[in-house]
Amino acid sequence: MNLLQSLQVAGRSLLRNRTRSLLTMLGIIIGVAAVIVTISIGAGARVSVQQQINGLGSNLLIIVPGSVTSGGARSGLGGASTLTPADGLALAALPHVAAVSPMVTAREQVIANGSNWQTTISGVSPSYTFIRSWPLASGTLFSDTDVAASAKVAVLGQTVLSNLFPNGGSPIGSTILIKNVPFTVTGVLTAKGQSSSGQDQDDTVLVPFTAAMQRLTGQTTVAELMVSADTSDDIALVQTEVTTLLEQRHRVVAGQPDDFNVRNLQDIANAASATATVMEYLLAGVAGVSLLVGGIGIMNIMLVSVTERTREIGLRIAVGARSMTILVQFLIEALLLSAAGGLIGIAFGAGASLVVAKVSQWPLQIPPSAMVIAFGVAAVTGVFFGYYPARKAAAMNPIEALRFE
């Protein structure tokens, strides 16, 4: 009696009791599906967070002014006006810094073409689109020469474009009024969509920061400096360099708090990723428990099945089955149940993951390793919990088994 024949005998015996087989598999099906869904949700959330953070910019450090204390009232971060375009130039000279852009923002009414729209004017340098990984859809960006000349040129976000030029047609070359100052449109940004906080990132107009400072804010300081490190490995190094350099430039006395704050997006990403990992472990633990319960279900049914089939086992022994053959048959039955349950569970789990991905708009992530592991654990569970009933069947005394009522 070879393994193939054992497989046939076991398979036939399972097919003869379809309902019972299906009910036995249910525990494993739910367990495996739960494992697949939880791992897929965890992985999807992780990728989604990573995508949002990448969307902010690559290898990005954001430097904001520190707090200012005025009459005992502390303004909070960004309240001070300490960052200057010169700081930006100094930072750009540091090693491992790929690009720097100052950022000056103002909320202004924009008029063009008979329409008007209030939007955020962002005064930036030409490296801004590189730092934010935000290419232009058409036209050109202003140049460093435009920045030096405080040129009155602008690049429109998609939301602004659709509101100021509702009839379509290229806005490039047309003139818009920002705070009644005429700016020439040179380009249009691609759509970026919502930020992680739900803001419409396309509702903006980019202008040279020099122009924004002179014509719009009238200030000599900038709201923030965006620094892009050349690789993600260098972010921590660049953060130290930036801090040291700015402390020197701002003559921060040792021991005193800095008058600026460096935000590292990688830290945020890592924290989010760590949270996702903890969630994954938690969910996988719950799923593991349900697999265990499924395994105990298999043992339960197999024990009932062995008792119920006592006479059958007695007969098989009488007509020449060796006890090892009986053991293998029942083990294979348990294995088939858990393996089939595992496969069905993977199918259900993948389906449920698809639904979750659709609803949450996360990318669908089902790591193949998750399927292999879930299936493997299910199969091992089947054999582990099937062994005791199988041994019980194999150890039966045929005379007593045949007399069993």
Next chain:
Amino acid sequence: MDAVTPVVRVEQLTKIYEVGDQRVLALDHIDLTLMPSEFVAVMGPSGSGKSTLMHLVGLLDRPTSGRYFLEGRDVAALSSDDQADVRSRRLGFVFQSYNLLPRTTAVENVELPMIYAGVPESERRKRALEALAAVNLSHVVDHLPNQLSGGQQQRVAIARALVNDPSMILADEPTGALDTKASQDVMELFKELNERRGITIFLVTHEPDVAKNAKRIVTFRDGHIISDVAAADAVLS
């Protein structure tokens, strides 16, 4: 002078059951020889030892002491696995309650012993159909046990006992659950198998009407053989 080898030869066969503190002497130093093509009915009241003897001869149980030669081979000391192989290839069993696998067709039930005897799949179906033809059940090969009458089910069981071409069939009260007509059919079948194929039949029964179909009748009481006569000479109560 090549003497014919007996199918069964037991010497001083003894079986003692230990139930709690009690020792029950089920078989007390039995000597018995069955020649090829014999048809022996073993009779006796309950607890007389006839079923115990069948279990020992059928290698379903081990004797406490004594020797057992099956077709000249000392089988009492074989390992469980080797005994299973002997059961599979040399012995056939028929039980009072048929013991067919439920939800399994007649022909698949008959194939069962061949699976354990290692008969290739291609040959199994053919031999199972032949065995069913031999018991006149060619018309119900694909029926399930619960679609068959008691007599038909017992004939399927006989086909199953027959299919590995055994030297001996052991039948334990094979007519116990059947009506008179079906009992007669089954006994006719045993006689035919015995006479046409030369299969030794070891029949355990307590019904004289059934036992008289045999050629030889051995009667047990309290673990001893109290009579061993040709059926024609038996005085059946």
